Each structure stands twice: as structure tokens, then as C-alpha cells.
Amino acid sequence: MPFRHKNLTLRTTAKNQILDITEEVRTCVREAGAESGVCTVYTPHATAAITINENADPNVGTDFLRALAMAVPEHEDWLHDRVDDNAAAHIKSALVGPSETIPIQDGKLALGTWQNVFFCEFDGPRSTRRVIVSVSS
């Protein structure tokens, strides 16, 4: 079977938060038994995103969230704030994007030494956030 999908469930605890999901994604690739392929990590939420960066220093994620807050200020007369007070979260989600695709080589995710997979929460805390890991081999 060329495709295997696995659904992950996450809990977030802050309005803006970075969760490192690298180990969960590696487990999916291992369980799929894929020697060669690609892995797409996707979140089906319009106020969250997936990105890849360093987590050896967790402040990288903190800096990223602050940079996004500078570029997309809260309550900047956004029209959607009149309906549902989370326009900045939607804008950040659209900007960072809901997915990343990573090669699988020799049975392993081809992440670089300093790369980790991040789930980005922009409108938490939420008891249930979902991520779909799709392995194609």
C-alpha cells in the first residue's frame, strides 16, 4: 500500500505555543516501514500551522512566535475580530501554512541535524488539536 496516514492528537496550553512533534512523526515513518518516500505533516486547523526549525535551543520557537506577533499584531482593526476574536491567529496560520513535506531516505526522515517538526498553536489553549502524518513510499 503506497500511502499510510496516521492521526496524532495534541493538547495545547497557551494562546500561542510551539509543540515539538518530531518524535511522533519519526514513529509514523518507522511504523509505515517506508525505505524511500516522502512524509507530509498536515494540520487540519485554520488557526494553527506546521513548520520546521531548531529546538536544541527552545528559544528559537519563542523568538518565532514573537516575530509573528510583531508582523501580525492582535486587534489591528481586523474585520474578522468582529465575528470571532481571533483574526491574527487565522492570518498567522495562512502565512506559515498547514503542512510540510519531508523526504524519507534509507528508512529515515531526512531532517537536518538542527531541524525539528513544530506544531504552531495560534489560538489556544485547545484540548484537542489534530495532525495527519501521511507517508508515501
Add this chain to the structure above:
Amino acid sequence: MPFRHKNLTLRTTAKNQILDITEEVRTCVREAGAESGVCTVYTPHATAAITINENADPNVGTDFLRALAMAVPEHEDWLHDRVDDNAAAHIKSALVGPSETIPIQDGKLALGTWQNVFFCEFDGPRSTRRVIVSVSS
């Protein structure tokens, strides 16, 4: 055949515009008869982009365009404006990116409840904009 591509044609009517192409993408997935796979939505233009976000309130798209205009102002002494007066459109296109990849599970695009696929026009109006929907299963 593991890959099926379908070309969509769009018309835009404003300089900056969001077009919701979710139904067109869903139709491609249905026509491909894919039970399990991924779908890549790609636009071959350097002044447009693809993103995913909420359209239940169409103001989310409007807010997104305004946030991009704040981050990437028009005529900020961009060098490319001397050649072709659309540098901001190119920068927005490179930032948002030309593609998104979405899982297909149980024959359906795994978009979340609040997710729609957006074509982003940054240098319209244009009579013909193209999108390629590639279904891999």
C-alpha cells in the same frame, strides 16, 4: 496510474484578491477516484500563491491581504519596480508560496471544518490564471 493532474483556469478581478477554489479541488480528487493519497495544489505564477484558511467569514481573506500589504508595502524603493511595477506582488508570492499539499483519506480531502483552499492574486486583474491539482494515490 498513480498520478493525475488537472489544470484549472481562473479569472481575477482585482489587484489583490482571494478566490476560494475548494470545490474545484474536491472535484479533482473525486474524479481521480483516489481512496488514499495526497493532493498538491500548485499555481505556476510568480505573482500569485496558494494558501489554506477559513472562508465561513470571507473577511478572513480580506484581513490576510491587508496583513500582507502591511508587511510588504507597495513601492518601498523595491529594485524590481524599476523594471516591472509589481515587486510587492512577487515578494508576497515568494512568502506565501505556490503550493499546498493536503492528505486524502477515505476518498476525501482531509481539510478541517474551517479550512478552504485559496488562490491568492497579488497582481490582478488577470483574465487567465492557472492552478494545477495533482492527485497521487
Add this chain to the structure above:
Amino acid sequence: MPFRHKNLTLRTTAKNQILDITEEVRTCVREAGAESGVCTVYTPHATAAITINENADPNVGTDFLRALAMAVPEHEDWLHDRVDDNAAAHIKSALVGPSETIPIQDGKLALGTWQNVFFCEFDGPRSTRRVIVSVSS
């Protein structure tokens, strides 16, 4: 074999730099002999990124780098600068993202007339930067 990966090696010569790798990516697609599929271009570095845009006027890349520098200023009291003086590079990398996925139709990369594939360096110069081109067909 449905997947073929090829590793490219690049050298960068400036702190922030755009390298056009379109021809290298086209060669990988040709060598893979893929008639129909998708190509994922991925960089395994946390201070670099992949994007797609015009290179007919190389100033488009220069403008893009300046827009990123405006949105993500150097030394803005970033926490990671205390550990390793390159926080802005990490933030730009997370924002632009490490990969792009491009359709392959009729044996060719479906890039638009004005689209080129860019490797973005945000923390150079570096003697060895890597890019993985994964062709799925």
C-alpha cells in the same frame, strides 16, 4: 521504483543570498525519467529555505531578502541571539519553509514561465549547504 532522491551541494558566499537551483532540479527530474509525478525540493537546514519566484530580473530575489530583513530585523532582542547570534536567520527559515512541491507533467517540471526555484541562505557564507530533490512518479 517510485521514488528517486538526489542530493545537491551548494556553496554560499554572503550572509543573506538567493541561489537559483532551477537547472539542477530540472536535471534531477530528467534523470529520474519521470513522465508524471511531483518533485519535492527540500533543504535540511534551519537557517535556510526554499522558495519559488522570478529570476529573469535577479532584483526580485534581492527585494525578497530586503522585505524579509524588514519583517524580521537582526538583533531585535531575540532570545536565541544570546546562544548563537543568528536568531533572525532561524525565524526567516521557519517563515519561508524548507520545501516546495512542484508537479511533473509530460516529463517536465510544471514551473511557470516566470518561476525559478530559489535556495535562500540566511546565515552564510557556508561552504556546504545541502538540498534534496525527491522525484515521485
